[in-house]
Every structure is written in structure tokens, then in C-alpha cells.
Amino acid sequence: MTKIFGRRSALALGAAALAAPYIARAASVTLRVGTFRGQDQTLLPLAGESSTPYRLKYFEFTSGQLIIEAMNGGALDFGGWSEIPQAFAAASQAQVRAVAVLKGDVNNQVVLVPKTSPVTSIAGLKGKRVAYVRATTSHYYLLRMLWQAGLDFSDIQAINLDPTDGAAAFSAGDLDAWAIYGYSIQEALAAGHARVLRTANGILSGNYLLGAAPAALRDPGLRPAVADYVARVSRAYTWSETHKREWEIALAAAIQVNPEYVRAQLEHESQPDRVVPVDNAAIASAQAVADTFAKVGLLPPGTDVRGYFDTSLI
Numbered sequence: 001m002t003k004i005f006g007r008r009s010a011l012a013l014g015a016a017a018l019a020a021p022y023i024a025r026a027a028s029v030t031l032r033v034g035t036f037r038g039q040d041q042t043l044l045p046l047a048g049e050s051s052t053p054y055r056l057k058y059f060e061f062t063s064g065q066l067i068i069e070a071m072n073g074g075a076l077d078f079g080g081w082s083e084i085p086q087a088f089a090a091a092s093q094a095q096v097r098a099v100a101v102l103k104g105d106v107n108n109q110v111v112l113v114p115k116t117s118p119v120t121s122i123a124g125l126k127g128k129r130v131a132y133v134r135a136t137t138s139h140y141y142l143l144r145m146l147w148q149a150g151l152d153f154s155d156i157q158a159i160n161l162d163p164t165d166g167a168a169a170f171s172a173g174d175l176d177a178w179a180i181y182g183y184s185i186q187e188a189l190a191a192g193h194a195r196v197l198r199t200a201n202g203i204l205s206g207n208y209l210l211g212a213a214p215a216a217l218r219d220p221g222l223r224p225a226v227a228d229y230v231a232r233v234s235r236a237y238t239w240s241e242t243h244k245r246e247w248e249i250a251l252a253a254a255i256q257v258n259p260e261y262v263r264a265q266l267e268h269e270s271q272p273d274r275v276v277p278v279d280n281a282a283i284a285s286a287q288a289v290a291d292t293f294a295k296v297g298l299l300p301p302g303t304d305v306r307g308y309f310d311t312s313l314i
Contacts, residue, residue, distance in 0.1 A: 026052075026053035026054040026224075026225065027053065027054070027055075028221070029054040029055065029221040029222060029225050030054065030055040030056075030057055031052075031054055031055070031056055031057070031077050031078060031216075031222065031225045031226065031229060032057050032059065032075065032076050032077045032078070033056060033057065033058050033059070033076070033077070033078045033079060033229070034058075034059050034060075034061055034066075034067035034070055034071065034076040034078070034079030034080075035058055035059070035060060035061070035067075035079065035080065036060065036061060036062070036080075037060050037254060037255050038251050038254035038255035039080075040058065040233065040236075041058045041060075042250055042251060043233075043236045043237070043240060043247065043250075043251075044232060044233070044236050046236075046243075046246060046247065046250050047235065047236035047239035047240065047243075048239075049232040049233075049235055049236045049239075050232075052225075052228065052229070052232070053228075054221075054225045054228075056229075059075075059076065061079075063081075063085075063136070064079075064080065064081025064082050064085040065081070065084075065085040065088065065135065067079035067080065067081055067085075068081055068085050068086075068088075068089050068094055068096050068211075069094075071094070071095065071096050071211070071212075071213050072089070072092075072094040072095045072096060074095075074213070074215070076213065077212060077213050077215075077216040077222055077226065078210070078211070078212050078213075078216065078226055078229060079210075079211060080102065080208060080209065080210050080211065081208070081209055081211065082136075082137050082207075082208050082209070083137075083140075083205065083208075083209065083285060083286045083289040084135060084136055084137055084139070084140055084289060084293075085135075086098060086209055086211075086286050086289070086305060086308060087286065087289045087290035087293055087299060087303060087305060088135065088293075088299065089308055090290060090303055090304060090305040090307070090308045091290070091299045091300055094308075095213055095214050095215070096211050096212075096213065096214075096308060097211055097212055097213075097214055097217060097308060097309060097310040098209040098211045098278060098282075098286075098308060098309045098310070099210060099211060099212050099217070099226065099230065099278065099309075099310050099313040099314065100209075100210040100230050100275055100276070100277060100278060100313070100314055101207050101208070101209060101210070101275070101276050101277070101278055101279075101282045102207075102208040102209070102210055102233070102237070102273060102274070102275050103206050103207065103208075103271060103272075103273065103274050103276060104206050104207075104208045104269075104271070104273050105206065105265070105269035105270050105271065105273070106199065106200045106201050106203075106204040106205075106206045106270045106271075107200075107201055107265075107268050107269055107270040108181055108182060108185060108265050109137055109138065109141060109180075109181040109199065109200035110179075110180065110181075110185055110196045110197070110198065110199045110200065111125075111130075111142065111145065111177055111178070111179050111196070111197040111198050112170065112177065112178045112179075112180060112185065112188055112189075112194045112195070112196060112197065113176065113177045113178075113194070113195060113197045114170075114173065114176070114193060114194060114195075115193055115194055115195050117176065117177075117195075119176065119177065119197065120197075121149065121197075121198075122145045122146060122148070122149040122197070122198060123149040123150065123151065125146070125149075125151070125155075125156050125176065125177055126151055126155050126156065127155070127156065127157070128156055128157060128176035128177055129156075129157045129159060129174070129175050129176045129177070130142070130156045130157065130158055130159065130175065130176060130177040130178070130179065131158075131159045131160075131161045131166045131169060131170065131175050131177070131178045131179065131180075132158060132159070132160065132161075132178075132179040132180075133160065133161070133162060133163065133166070133179075133180070133181075134160040135293075136181075137181055137200070137204060138179040138180055138181055139179075140203075140204070140289060140292060140293070141179065141200040141203045141204055142158075142179040143292060143296065144203045144292065145198060145203065153296065159175070163180060163181075163182070163184050166178055166180055166184070167180075167184050167187070167188070170188060170193075170194070171188070171191065171193060177197065178194075183255075183257050183261045183262070183265065185265075186258075186260070186261035186264050186265060187258075187261060189264075190258070190260070190261070199270075201270050205282075205285040206270060206271055207282055207285055207286070209286075210230055210233065210275065212226045212310070212313075214310075217310060217313065223313070226313065227313050227314060230313070230314060231314075233275055234274070234275035237272075237273040237275060238274065240273065241272050241273075244266055248262045248263050248266055277311065277314050278309050278310070279311075282309075283305065283306055283309050286305045286309075287304070287305050287306070289305075290303045290304070290305050291303075
């Protein structure tokens with residue numbers, strides 16, 4: 001507990017030190033933030049963290065990869081993504097840097113099978129029709145699960161489907177298994193035609209990366225804004241742990257999902273959301289992801305993620 005408190009204190013102190021000489025000119029600064037529906041733009045006002053001395057402009061995306069592409073193109077200053085887009089960013093030499101780590105849930109990433117399926121383990125998926133989403137967390141943990149079971153992707157009938165198409169195929173009985181994430185899980189379980197074969201707990205690190213454009217980190221106006229924003233996100237997630245009912249209601253309304261699905265996910269999360277500084281373990285975890293995708297030919301051999309982290313901000 002002391003370790004976590006110390007890390008949160010470092011986040012707050014680092015932001016304060018950067019922001020002190022900055023407040024006077026902050027009104028002329030606009031921080032462009034890439035986020036997902038129902039996340040920062042919903043949580044920060046709810047937690048009382050939205051009154052920034054600089055202007056905030058939010059842009060909503062459906063994937064971390066799209067956030068990275070927008071940032072690389074100069075359209076964003078800050079955003080968040082998982083370790084998977086970070087690996088592809090390193091391979092393409094994208095102009096992004098991870099500046100902090102959001103430790104989050106991995107029980108919301110699972111392999112589902114039909115409720116009546118005879119399959120009881122990942123090894124039982126051999127020869128089966130299994131859907132996943134290419135170059136995402138579901139692709140990564142499915143790969144790792146198959147390897148643990150002594151199988152390769154070639155041992156299953158792997159089908160790349162986006163979540164919407166995956167849901168339709170699974171509910172129609174066209175799939176033997178579905179590697180998926182988010183509220184699609186609760187929807188399938190609530191419909192009564194699915195059960196969880198395995199969660200990604202123990203495979204995914206739970207590291208979700210908060211990143212900034214290198215140009216923003218060099219800018220004397222934007223750099224303290226980024227540091228301040230990271231500290232606000234950290235405090236907002238701390239607030240959410242003691243105000244789960246308020247967060248659940250607001251999140252369900254923002255993303256237009258059944259509140260019961262949100263409650264189920266929050267009640268079964270593998271760990272509370274918290275922001276911590278980048279450390280060697282976080283970089284090593286991201287490198288392991290890059291190595292996995294390089295092994296199957298989706299990334300160039302030797303892809304190195306180390307240069308795409310910045311430990312100087314917090």
C-alpha cells in the first residue's frame with residue numbers, strides 16, 4: 001500500500017512542480033486529448049477534475065491504434081492505448097511516447113464459447129472456428145493461450161472479426177469460440193448463450209499506456225499541461241474506486257450500455273484502475289508484446305519499444 005501511495009504522490013508532486021510557473025500563461029494553451037467514449041471526458045468532470053487552467057479539447061476514437069495514428073499525424077497531444085498499439089508504433093517509428101501507465105482490468109478480456117460447448121480448455125480449440133480482432137489485445141492473449149496449450153494459430157480456424165461482426169457470428173452459432181473484450185462479454189453472457197472458457201488474467205499485464213506527442217513534451221506550454229492532466233486522471237481513477245455506483249451510472253449512460261453490464265465488469269475487475277510512473281517492468285512487458293508479434297511475422301524482427309517511453313515527465 002505504501003508503494004502505491006508513494007507513486008501517486010510522485011505523480012502529484014511532479015505535476016505541481018511543472019505547473020507552478022505555467023499557470024499564468026495556461027489560458028492560451030489547448031491540450032488535444034484522444035480518448036474513448038465514456039472515459040476521460042466523463043470521469044474527470046464526475047471526479048471534480050475538469051477545471052483545468054488550460055483548455056481541453058477531446059476527440060473520441062474506437063481504438064488505441066487510431067489514437068496513435070492521429071498523434072503521429074500531429075492532430076493530438078495526449079491519448080491512451082494498450083501495449084499492442086505501442087509495439088506497432090515502435091515498428092513504424094511513430095511520433096508517440098508513453099509517459100505513464102494506467103494499471104487496469106484484464107478480466108474484461110476473455111475467450112467465450114457457446115454455453116453448450118463440450119470444449120473445456122484452450123487445447124480443445126484445436127481445429128475449431130475462433131474469432132478474434134487482429135492486432136489487438138485479443139489477438140495477443142489468444143496467441144499466448146494457444147502457445148501455452150501447445151498449439152499455434154495454424155491449429156485453429158482463426159477468423160478476424162471486429163466486435164460487432166464477432167457478436168453477430170457468435171450469437172448465430174457460426175463460431176466455436178470468440179476472443180473478445182469489453183461489454184460484448186456481458187451482453188453474450190446475459191443472453192444466456194455463452195460461458196467464459198478463460199480470462200486473460202495471467203497473460204495480459206493490465207498495463208494501459210498514457211502517451212503524448214514528442215512535440216507536446218518539448219513545448220514549454222504543453223509539457224506542464226500534459227503533466228497536470230496525467231495527475232488529474234490519476235486522482236479521478238482513485239476517486240472512482242470509492243464512488244463506484246456514481247461512476248457506473250455515468251459510464252453506462254455515456255456509452256449507452258445496460259448498467260448491469262457495467263456493474264458486472266466493475267465488480268469482477270482483476271485490479272483497481274490506478275496511474276503509476278513508467279518503470280523498467282512496464283517497458284519489459286511492452287517489449288514482450290512486441291517480441292510476440294515479431295515471432296509470428298506481424299512486426300519486424302528486433303522491434304524495440306524502449307525509445308517510445310519517456311520517464312522524465314513524472
